[in-house]
Amino acid sequence: SLLAGLLVPGAIAFNLDVMGALRKEGEPGSLFVTGPSQNPGQANRTGGLFACPLSLEETDCYRVDIDRGADVQKESKENQWLGVSVRSQGPGGKIVTCAHRYEARQRVDQILETRDVIGRCFVLSQDLAIRDELDGGEWKFCEGRPQGHEQFGFCQQGTAAAFSPDSHYLLFGAPGTYNWKGTARVELCAQGSADLAHLDDGPYEAGGEKEQDPRLIPVPANSYLGFSIDSGKGLVRAEELSFVAGAPRANHKGAVVILRKDSASRLVPEVLLSGERLTSGFGYSLAVADLNSDGWTDLVVGAPYFFERQEELGGAVYVYMNQGGHWAGVSPLRLCGSLDSMFGISLAVLGDLNQDGFPDIAVGAPFDGDGKVFIYHGSSLGVVAKPSQVRGVAVGIKSFGYSLSGGLDVDGNHYPDLLVGSLADTAVLFRARPVLHVSHKVSILPPTIDLEQPNCAGGHLVCIDLRVCFSYSASPSSYSPVVALDYVLDGDTDRRLRGQVPRVTFLSRSPDDPKHQASGTVWLKHQRDQVCGDTMLQLQENVKDKLRAIVVTLSYSLQTPRLRRQAPGQGLPPVAPILNAHQPSTQRTEIHFLKQGCGEDKICQSNLQLVHARFCARVNLTLQGCGWETALFALSGQPVIGLELKVTNLPSNPAQPQADGDDAHEAQLLVTLPASLHYSGVRALDSAEKPLCLSNENASHVECELGNPMKRGAQVTFYLILSTSGITIETTELEVELQLATISEQELHPVSARARVFIELPLSITGVAIPQQLFFSGVVRGESAMRSERDVGSKVKYEVTVSNQGQSLNTLGSAFLNIMWPHEIANGKWLLYPMRVELEGGQGPGQRGLCSPRPNILYLDVDSRDRRRRELGRPEQQEPREQPEPSTSWWPVSSAEKKKNITLDCARGTANCVVFSCPLYSFDRAAVLHVWGRLWNSTFLEEYSAVKSLEVIVRANITVKSSIKNLLLRDASTVIPVMVYLDPVAVVAGGVPWWVILLAVLAGLLVLALLVLLMWKMGFFKRARYRYPEATVPQYHAVKIPREDRQQYKEEKTGTILRNNWGSPRREGPDAHPILAGDGHPELGSDGHPVPGTA
Known part of the structure; x- marks a missing residue:
């Protein structure tokens, strides 16, 4: 069926007349043109063929009476879908239309009743009448053949039908034969009495007209061979007719078979092309045409069920370019539609739509929105992959593009037209507009500009005469309407597009034209006639750009004719011509200056070089370690930086100074800044070398004029002042793109100045202990005996202040203030007992933050005086030293006997620390960490009573946990010492401890032992003895x-x-x-x- 819709302007190919499209409507639900569901009268729904006159009326179509009555004992026309396919041989030729669901019946209302869906076709003459003496009224080749689905019981002849290009043969597709293998049939189509001599030519079938052997079909069962059919010469052999049939379900992928006549009854397969994807419906539609006009016919195959999930594609069309009759190894061009669009469900060869010498094709996608039709142009390389229209949007018509028919010139203007169908009971005819090929020429006098020879009427300015001439050609040569072309001349186009003031003014211009433009209209009465228009432009005074050519742009368009309202009953108005869309409608013409200061050859070959570009802290002061490598920036301490630039124009080879180094006209330096830097100004050590620099609105692009011209041997050094307000903590590198430019002859490449960035956070930390000296005394008590903080020892308070000299640290989020609290000595005894930790200012104004871990793990009672003082808001006072208890007793230790001093520091391993970590979420100026603690007296009495002095070290620092690798923290740590002494009051008032007595007793016993030993050595204990043993005492x-x-x-x-x-x-x-x-x-x-x- 041919079902159509209406498109908005610009939806179809450039030369299809959209505004003058003819819309024809049928009865609702009839699937109009050719109405396969139309009710003829006797049967409920049989379908029908409609003829529509070429008029502006939308409802003047009438039914062609070709299918009268029905013998219910032999046939059934209910839902036969007459008009499912319609083909025409062209003007004066025949027409074929089919009803593929026509039923042949036998033994109606009997037990052995049979119903065979064989289908049938009608061949009509050009007057839409049936002339039995030439072509017969009915074509039912499956009638009378063996029944059943394995033979011809579901033949469905006419699902596809076509005429051969020479109109000698009639082609039928019957996809239901042989268990739905399908078949193709070719029969002679007699055109007149001269063809009666060739009645023995055919018919031909893929399974053999006589043999009727399904084994001759080259596809398996359920392939639907014959679902689409066409023919053409030059497919396999030059000038030999071949037949093409589609089998969209062959091997679950689809296939296309190219057949040839082998005998009086057989179509023999020669080429079989298989589909690419499963269930893609390859072969659902097909078309043949010589797309590249090389004499060999090419093949176009539709696969509307193609699906590509990743790219969201739906439907495909494969274009096979014939390689001299060889199809093996041919890689097709695949054209795809959008998802679920059924792209490729319909194909049509349009002929040479734009008269460029190459046939064009149309592809339907009825479910792409409301439906679209894509027009593809042929070329010497085959089909142009990009359609000549991007999309087609139907207005009030659903499933637009479901069927297509083209290649016929309906209105007689020698251009083929396109008929588009839909499932909305509407068809639309788009007529092709004649294409005009315009020739144009711009003449300039004088050909070059000599500033030293003014030639205007005033005698001090330079003027230039312009002439523009037009002519056109079209196909056919007999087509020669009067054509009006509107043209516009635009002066100094390139400079104007750059936002600069044009250097010329048109003297001959209309009052509505701006100074830099001149417009006019030429009337071309016939093809090949040339008509010209003249104008003059004047060069402005004090032109700075004396090297770059003045570009004059010519643009033209076809004057749109006024649409005249047609009266009812009048014929169709002729369609207006259109300019060739593939031919540019603009022309650029350059007017050059006589160049000066460019050597004997008058060609300025400059040698601009960017010698160096380096970052500086300020003018003439280079940043430490910067240059082309590294620069160091503080987050807020350096609001601007400088970029030192040096540009020279020196000969590249001093031995051949004339080779280059000529004047650089309009020498410029173009600077592109990153988002973290903004242009602030320009400085130079020598004011004479200071260039003129201009930036855009957001100061991200800078143009510096280096001279016009920048003379041979010139050097210039200057500094770009750049604002660092855009540098954030995420900034790791600065890259400034530098591009030298000149209108002289020189190939210039961009250069990048890079610098690494380290963000120095402006944070400092200080700390103080209150008091700075502590004394220990009291009684040695165990940990379990502690009830209140006053039982522990002397109180101490630490205040750690973090200052922020820069902006608020809202973006950090992971900065922490850490205090390393020495809570134990090396052997694990208590040193400083933490009572309370509070952060003030790190969470926002008036808020206090929580730190971890929790202090006061022994849950000692807080001194009631401190609690009361905090409740009243009074400042804390230093706690007076406690007097020693009477029960204590030890001997005073002289200063000579005490050690000098001891330092208790976790960093030195003499103490163990617990780290209190406090998050710094946000603060603008300062945050203060308060830590209250108690000196553990018992540890000092046991371990350090003989020490002269002790120094307890508390450390604090700032850490940042961040993925940012370029953060620097200076002054981010501090050391807070506290001196600890034995309380002198306790030394005077105290008694002698037991261990002193013990030592004294042991010392006395040792002295006594030494005295006895000495007397024994002196013989004090020897007794007197007699000389002779016999002497009596x-x-x-x-x-x-x-x-x-x-x-x-x-x-x-x-x-x-x-x-x-x-x-x-x-x-x-x-x-x-x-x-x-x-x-x-x-x-x-x-x-x-x-x-x-x-x-």
Whole structure:
């Protein structure tokens, strides 16, 4: 069926007349043109063929009466879909239309009743009448053949039908034969009495007209061979007719078979092309045409069910370009539609739509929105992959493009037209507009501009005469309407497009034209006639750009004719011509200056070079380690930086100075800045070298004029001042693109100045301890005995202040203030006990932050005085030192006996720390961390009572947890020392501890032991012994001497005689010791007894 719709302007190919499209409507639900569901009268829904006159009326179509009555005992026309296919041979030729669901019946209302859906076709003459003597009224080749679906019971002849290009044969597709293998049939189509001599030519079938052998069909069952059909010469052999049939379900992919006549009854397969994807419906539609006009017919195959999920494609058309009759290895061009569009469900060869010498094709996509039709032009390389229209939007018509018919010139203007159908009971005819090929020429006098020779009427300006001429050609040569072309001349186009003032003014222009433009109209009465228009332009005074050519642009368009309203009953008005869309409608013409200062050859070959570009902290002060490598920027401490630039125009080879280095006309430096930098100004050490620099609105692009011209041997050094307000903590690199430009002859390439960026956060941290000296005293108590913080020891408070000299740190989010609190000494005893930690200012104005971990893990009671003071808002006061308890007792330790000092520091390993971490979410100026703690007296009494002084170190720092790798933190740590002493009051008042007494006792015993050892060494403990063992020891008897008798004995210096009661005196020496013998023993008498007076 041919079903159509109406498109908005610009929806179809450039030369299809959209505004004058003819719209024809049928009865609702009839699937109009050719109405396969139309009701003829006797049957409910049989379909029909309609003829529509070429008029502006939309409802003047009438039914062609070709299918009258129905013998219900032999046939059924209900839902036969008459008009499912319609083909025409062209003007004066025949027409074929089919009803593929026509039923042949036998033994109606009997037990053995049969119904065979064989289908049938009608061949009509040019007057839409049936002339039995030439072509017959009915074509039912499946009638009378074996029944059943495995043979011809579901033949469905006429699903596709066509005429051969020479109109000699009639082609039918019957996809239901042989268990839906399908078949193709070719029959002779007699045109007149001259063809009666060739009645033995055919018919031909793919399975054999006589053999009727399904094994001859080259596709498996359920392939639907014959669903589409066409023919053409030059497919396999030159000038030989071949037949093409589609099988959209062959092997679940689809296939196309090229057949040839082999005998009087057979169509033999020669080429089989298989589909690319499963269930793509390859072969659903097809068309043949010589798309590249090389003499070999090419093949176009539709696959409307093609699907590509990743690219969201739906429907495809494959274009096979014939390689001299060889199809093996041909890679087709695949054209795809949008998802679910059914792109390729209909194809039509349009003929040479734009008269460029190459046939064009149309592709329907009825479910792409409301439906679209794509026009593809042929070319010497085949089909142009880009359609000549981007999209087609139907107005009030659904499924637009479901069927297509083209290649016929309906209105007789020698251009083929296109008929588009739809499922909305509407068809639309688009007539092709004749295409005009315009020739144009612009003449200039004088050909070049000499500024030293003014030629205007005033005598001091330069003027230029312009002439523009037009002519046209069209196909056919007999087509020669009067054509009006509107043209516009635009002066100094390139400079104007750059936003600069044009250098010329048109003197001959209409009042509505701007100064730089001149417009006019030429009337071309016939093909090949040339008509010209003249004008003059004037060069402005004091032109700076003396090297770049003045570009004059000619643009023209076809004057749109006024649409005249047609009266009812009048014929169709002729369609207006249109300019060739593939031919440019503009022309650029350059007017050059006589060049000066460019050497003998008058060609300026400059040698602009960007010697260096480096970042600087300020003018003439280079940043540390910057140059082309690294630059260091603070987040807020450096509002601007400088970019030092040096440009020279020197000969590249001093030995050949004339080779280059000529004047650089309109020398410029184009600077493109990143988003983190903005142009602020320009500086130069020499004011004479300061260029003129201009930037755009957002200061991201800068143009610096280096001179016009920049003379040979010139050098210029200047500084671009750049604002760093756009640098953020995420900025890691600065890249400035630098491009030298000149209108002189020189190939210039962009250069990039790069600098690494380190963000120095403007944070500083300080700390103080209150008080800065602590004293320990008191009683040694265990941890379990602690109830209140006052039981621990002296109180100390630390204040750590973080200052921010820059902007608010809202973007950090992961900055932390950390304090390393020495809570233990190396052996694990308590050192400083943390009571409370508070951060003020890091969370926002008036807010206090929470730090981790939690202090006061022993849950000691807070001093009530501190709590009361905080509630009243009074400042905290230093706590007075506590007096020692009477129970304590130790001996004072002299200063000479104490160690000098000890430092307790976690960094040195003499203490163990707990780290309190406080997040700094946001603060503008300062944040203060308050930490309250207590000195653990017991540890100091046990471990450090003999130490002269102790230094306890508390450390604090700032850390940033961020993925940013270029952050720098200076002054981000601090050390807070506190001196700790033994309380001197406790030393004076205290007693002697037990261990001192113990040491004293041990020391006394040691001295006594040493004395005894010495006396023993001196012989003090030796006893007196007799010389001879046989000597008897004298016996003595103690006699008590009365007191009164003791004073009669007196001492003498030279020997005192002591009297005893025995009357014998004892001899003593002057030292009062007894006188001994020479061997040390007392003298003995003759009787062996000691001499009296000896010991």
